[in-house]
Amino acid sequence: MSILRQGIVTAAIIGLFWAFVIATTVCVGLSFASGFGFRPGILGCATLGVAGGLALIYVRDLRLVMGGFGAAALALLFTPLSPVLFADGVPLLWQGVAVALFALFTIWPLARMLVEAHPGPLNRHAFEDAVIRFLTGFGYIGFTAVVLIPFYVMVMTSLKSQQALLRNPLDFSIDLGRGLDLFRSYFELFAQFNFGSYLWTSFYVSVLTVFITLLFSVPGAYAVARLRFKGRAAFSRSILLIYMVPMIVLALPIYIAFSMTGLRNTIPGLLMIYPVTTIPVALYMLQGYFRGLPGEVEEAGLMDGLSRIQVILKITLPLSLPAMVSVSLYVFMIAWNEFLLAFMLLDDPSKFTLTRGVAMLNSSEIPRQHLMAGAVIATLPIMALFLGLERFMTKGLTAGSVKG
Amino acid sequence: MTSPTPPTTRGALEKREARLAWSLLLPTITIVSLVIILPLLAIFWISFKPVGLADLRPVAPVVRESLRERGGDYRIEYRVRNSSQTKPVTGVSFVDVIPDGVILLEVPEACVLDGATLNCAFGDIEGGFNERLRVPVTLDGDADALEEAVEGSEPTVAGRGDSVMTNSEFTLENFARLFDGKEFWQVMWATIFYTVFGTIGALVVGLFAALLLNKSFRGKGLLRGLYLFPYVSPIIAVAFTWVTLLDPFSGSLNALLIQMGVTEGPINFFGQRPLALIMVTVFEIWRYFPLSFLFILARMQSIDTDMYEAADMDGASPFQKFWYLSMPMLLGILSVLFLLRFIWTFNKFDDIFLLTGGNAGTRTLTVNVYEQAFAISNIGAGAAVAVVIFAMLLLFSFFFFKYISQEEGL
Numbered sequence: 001m002s003i004l005r006q007g008i009v010t011a012a013i014i015g016l017f018w019a020f021v022i023a024t025t026v027c028v029g030l031s032f033a034s035g036f037g038f039r040p041g042i043l044g045c046a047t048l049g050v051a052g053g054l055a056l057i058y059v060r061d062l063r064l065v066m067g068g069f070g071a072a073a074l075a076l077l078f079t080p081l082s083p084v085l086f087a088d089g090v091p092l093l094w095q096g097v098a099v100a101l102f103a104l105f106t107i108w109p110l111a112r113m114l115v116e117a118h119p120g121p122l123n124r125h126a127f128e129d130a131v132i133r134f135l136t137g138f139g140y141i142g143f144t145a146v147v148l149i150p151f152y153v154m155v156m157t158s159l160k161s162q163q164a165l166l167r168n169p170l171d172f173s174i175d176l177g178r179g180l181d182l183f184r185s186y187f188e189l190f191a192q193f194n195f196g197s198y199l200w201t202s203f204y205v206s207v208l209t210v211f212i213t214l215l216f217s218v219p220g221a222y223a224v225a226r227l228r229f230k231g232r233a234a235f236s237r238s239i240l241l242i243y244m245v246p247m248i249v250l251a252l253p254i255y256i257a258f259s260m261t262g263l264r265n266t267i268p269g270l271l272m273i274y275p276v277t278t279i280p281v282a283l284y285m286l287q288g289y290f291r292g293l294p295g296e297v298e299e300a301g302l303m304d305g306l307s308r309i310q311v312i313l314k315i316t317l318p319l320s321l322p323a324m325v326s327v328s329l330y331v332f333m334i335a336w337n338e339f340l341l342a343f344m345l346l347d348d349p350s351k352f353t354l355t356r357g358v359a360m361l362n363s364s365e366i367p368r369q370h371l372m373a374g375a376v377i378a379t380l381p382i383m384a385l386f387l388g389l390e391r392f393m394t395k396g397l398t399a400g401s402v403k404g
Numbered sequence: 405m406t407s408p409t410p411p412t413t414r415g416a417l418e419k420r421e422a423r424l425a426w427s428l429l430l431p432t433i434t435i436v437s438l439v440i441i442l443p444l445l446a447i448f449w450i451s452f453k454p455v456g457l458a459d460l461r462p463v464a465p466v467v468r469e470s471l472r473e474r475g476g477d478y479r480i481e482y483r484v485r486n487s488s489q490t491k492p493v494t495g496v497s498f499v500d501v502i503p504d505g506v507i508l509l510e511v512p513e514a515c516v517l518d519g520a521t522l523n524c525a526f527g528d529i530e531g532g533f534n535e536r537l538r539v540p541v542t543l544d545g546d547a548d549a550l551e552e553a554v555e556g557s558e559p560t561v562a563g564r565g566d567s568v569m570t571n572s573e574f575t576l577e578n579f580a581r582l583f584d585g586k587e588f589w590q591v592m593w594a595t596i597f598y599t600v601f602g603t604i605g606a607l608v609v610g611l612f613a614a615l616l617l618n619k620s621f622r623g624k625g626l627l628r629g630l631y632l633f634p635y636v637s638p639i640i641a642v643a644f645t646w647v648t649l650l651d652p653f654s655g656s657l658n659a660l661l662i663q664m665g666v667t668e669g670p671i672n673f674f675g676q677r678p679l680a681l682i683m684v685t686v687f688e689i690w691r692y693f694p695l696s697f698l699f700i701l702a703r704m705q706s707i708d709t710d711m712y713e714a715a716d717m718d719g720a721s722p723f724q725k726f727w728y729l730s731m732p733m734l735l736g737i738l739s740v741l742f743l744l745r746f747i748w749t750f751n752k753f754d755d756i757f758l759l760t761g762g763n764a765g766t767r768t769l770t771v772n773v774y775e776q777a778f779a780i781s782n783i784g785a786g787a788a789v790a791v792v793i794f795a796m797l798l799l800f801s802f803f804f805f806k807y808i809s810q811e812e813g814l
Contacts, residue, residue: 031660039664087663124721132722139616140627146690147633153656154645169651169659216435219428229422235429237805242440244801246751248770249790252777253443253450259460276439279432308424337638339754355640359758368648375641386636390629393636394698 005127007057007119014113014134015053019045022106023083025141030098032152035171037087038098044076044083052107056114066107073103109137151379158185158373165368185373193370194349195357195377202336202354203381205270209335210328212275213282217327220279221286222312226295236287242280247340255344265348273341278331285330289323290316326392329385333393336382354378444794450787452574457781463488463565465496465529471541471554478541480506480554484526485534488565493533496563497525503553505545512537529563578788595750595768598685602749605689607741610696611734615726617697618704628701635694643758646687650674680764684756688749696741703737704730743804747797769793 003009023040030038051072055065076082077099083106084098113133116126156172157165159182164171174182189195223229224236254273255264263269293316301311317324342356352360358374386393414422468483482500486493500522502508511517514537515524524537543550582588613631617624634642649657650673658670673683707730715725753770756762762771769789777786 027664028660031663032656037663128722136616139612143613143616143631144627147630150642150645150649151633151637153649154641157648166654169654169656170663172656216432220432223425223428227421227425227428228418229425232425240804241801242436244747244751244797244804245440245444246753246770246793246797248751248753248773249447249793250440250443252773252783252786252790253446254439256446256450256460256783257443273439276435279436283432333636337640339638339640339758355638358638358640358644362644368654371644372648375638375644379637379641382636382638383633386632387629390625394628394632 002121005122005124007117007122008054010122010127010130011053011057011114011117012050013053014130015051015056015110016046016049018110018113018134018137019049019052019083019102019106021138021141023102025145026098026101026105027084028145028149030094030101031170032149032156032172034094035168035173036090036094037170038090039085039087041080041082041085044081044085047081048073048076048083049106052110053114056107056111057117057119062111065111069107070100070103073099073106113137154372154375154379158369158376159183160369162367162369185367185369186377189370189373189377193357193361193374194352195354195374197350198352198354198357199377199381201267201352202378205267205274205353206332206335208271209274209278210331212271213278213331214324214328216275217279217282217286218317219312221283221290222316224283225287225290226298236284239280239284243284247277251340251344254341258345264345265351267351270341270345270353273345274335274338277338277341278334281334282327282331285327286320286323289320293319322392322395325389326395329389329393332385333382447787447790447794450784451578451791452576453784453787454573454575454577455783455787457778457783460783461487463491463493465493465498465526465561465563465565467498467559467561469500469555469557469559471551473547478543478547480539480541482524482537482539482559483535484529484537486529486531486565488531490531491565492528492530493563493565494528496527496529496561497523498559498561499523500559501557503550503557505543505550506554507542507544509540509542512539515539575784578782578784581785582788582792590765591767591769591772594681594766597681598688598752598756598766598768599746599750601685602688602692602752603742603745605685606692606745606749607696607738609689609693610698610741611700611738613693613697614700614704617701631697632694634691639691639754640758642691643687643755647674647759650683674760674766675764677765680760680766684759684766687759688752688755691755692745692749696745699737699741700734703734707733739807743800743807747800747804750796750800751793769796 004013020040020042023045027038027040030036048069052065052069055068056062059065073083074096077095082099083102084095086095086098113130116122117130118126122130152172156174159174160172161184176182224232224239258264258269263272297319298311298315301315302308306314337355338353339355339359342353343359346352346356349357349360354374355378358371358378361371361374464487466485466487470481470483472479472481480502482498484496484498502517502520502522504520508517508522511522512524514526515522517523522539617628617631649655652658652670652672652675655670657673658667661667662670671679674680711729712725715729720728751770752768753774756766756768756771757774760766762768762775767775770793773786773789773793775786776789777783
């Protein structure tokens with residue numbers, strides 16, 4: 001531990017790791033953007049990282065260090081010690097860009113990380129601060145990359161052609177000269193695979209699910225939150241218990257019952273099941289909110305001669321509008337994303353929901369870019385809704401989503 | 405002097421309130437018991453039955469009627485068959501109305517003509533029974549119109565088939581087969597690995613993400629929204645994207661790894677043991693860390709900052725502050741999240757089903773339900789697995805209510 005806390009050792013190690021993180025990031029980013037081959041040069045990263053770290057604690061002039069670091073990185077470009085190595089045929093411009101990006105994003109954050117470090121033994125604060133800054137930087141890059149890359153791949157694959165994908169799976173660059181032809185997969189999905197109808201089915205099934213759910217859960221939640229009756233505690237517990245019954249366990253008997261009664265392959269059949277999977281969640285979220293409302297307002301309404309139903313309609317509901325939006329969004333999201341039941345209960349391509357339609361695209365006869373285009377079509381509406389109403393959505397997620 | 409005591413009986417108001425409460429809850433209770441309690445009972449019933457996928461079609465007699473012509477002679481043909489190839493149907497008979505203008509020349513021996521109605525009885529028929537009953541007729545009027553009239557009047561069929569679902573045949577074979585052999589223990593191992601590491605992983609990663617965002621800076625809202633993407637988007641979209649990304653032949657990740665010199669040849673991430681199990685667990689962590697991240701962040705932001713100022717005055721280092729101040733405050737939400745996520749990861753079906761289809765050692769209990777019921781077409785065995793899942797779940801929820809009820813809010 002004490003050796004690690006020597007300023008020289010700390011700076012060298014953090015410099016080394018950070019240079020490596022940045023080199024990898026730059027390589028992955030540029031590979032995905034251009035399709036050319038980049039890879040981090042381990043030796044070069046180690047040399048430059050250690051040198052940069054040490055320079056930062058010995059040389060006080062920040063500008064000098066930054067300039068020197070950039071110059072050194074560029075100078076090493078054509079030697080085996082280059083921080084980024086290139087496959088054959090990478091244009092000089094890209095090589096320069098790679099090394100410049102590496103230099104900039106290595107030395108500048110590194111200076112921030114080592115701001116309290118100095119040669120000689122570091123105190124606990126300075127050491128932990130440096131480590132935490134390193135971990136923070138690493139965390140931002142890591143999380144953003146891990147979250148973004150799949151979505152980037154999803155969108156870009158949907159814009160490519162099958163041959164281009166097989167030729168170089170890394171090349172996600174877009175030929176803007178193709179114009180509208182870029183969106184060919186999308187046009188084909190709508191024209192040949194009936195995706196317009198799936199989109200509409202998913203939409204109205206989700207909206208109806210929201211309405212039915214609210215219709216059932218609002219009175220229920222009000223009763224649990226406000227009225228005293230025997231078995232109230234037992235009831236709220238059994239709501240949570242119902243939450244925990246896995247869908248696959250229910251799907252099997254539902255499949256059997258629907259096969260026997262002819263409800264399979266019908267949208268009304270789906271609409272009988274979807275709300276029930278969301279009612280417990282909605283009831284649980286709403287009763288929590290109703291409890292937080294001041295009871296005096298409702299009592300005043302009762303004193304003025306309103307009936308309980310009128311109190312709910314005229315006082316409680318208007319007051320809990322934000323909660324209703326949150327719950328509605330959350331239920332909409334569950335219904336829109338639902339896969340298992342749609343997959344098991346729908347076989348008739350004219351009645352598919354969007355998720356079922358995308359599942360249909362997963363076959364060896366249908367090219368990958370169609371599948372990815374379907375995935376984008378399924379994701380976009382829910383993303384737009386999420387980004388537009390993020391405040392409500394996160395509230396809804398935190399309030400009720402014990403559900404996965 | 406009597407001291408005032410609270411009333412021991414329920415007053416009229418209280419009764420009215422309870423009545424109202426139950427009437428408000430009634431719709432929910434009804435629909436929930438219909439769609440959740442009833443299927444749960446059904447699954448217990450089915451798990452003791454020898455039911456296959458093919459047995460779902462009801463066993464019943466089927467009668468088709470048509471008017472045929474050969475060489476100027478007309479006849480009505482009744483095709484009687486048993487819908488099942490194996491199961492007998494008892495008391496099969498049908499009644500058909502012969503339209504005006506069709507005169508029967510001869511009544512088959514199985515039938516009785518009563519005015520214009522023809523009654524035919526077949527008694528009990530075996531599985532695979534398929535017979536034609538030909539009744540020669542003469543036509544009085546337009547042949548086409550009469551053909552329509554004959555074929556338009558559907559015969560009324562009677563007959564009782566024995567359904568496996570409702571008869572009194574029970575078996576323990578479903579369970580015996582389930583626990584027999586090492587397949588069950590492989591499934592259990594996959595389930596435990598996936599559940600334990602998926603839950604802990606999502607919690608730890610979520611905690612790390614929450615620590616990153618627990619400070620104010622520009623673009624924080626953007627990052628928070630971004631980190632929720634995996635959870636918000638449809639499972640089907642992200643699962644297929646991962647499959648595409650990790651494909652051994654055309655996947656970008658393999659291309660990247662080979663180019664960077666990490667591996668020699670492509671890695672089949674979802675197709676080989678034990679990597680497939682690790683990858684589906686990684687996917688689970690990737691998809692559900694946002695949830696723990698959101699909860700933990702909300703809890704962190706409600707911690708009083710005074711405490712940290714005091715610790716600063718006392719010279720606590722950042723790690724000490726995290727370990728001795730933040731962690732104890734977060735322990736409550738972490739344990740709640742652990743239990744909830746544990747149960748939900750245990751219940752998860754879609755993710756593994758879409759990523760690997762349960763192949764390469766990734767078959768968990770939930771995937772096994774589907775596998776048994778639909779891939780092997782043995783509904784009874786699938787139901788038996790579902791019963792095992794339910795039993796384990798009852799065990800979990802016992803812990804859940806024992807510990808969670810001490811936590812506020814849930």
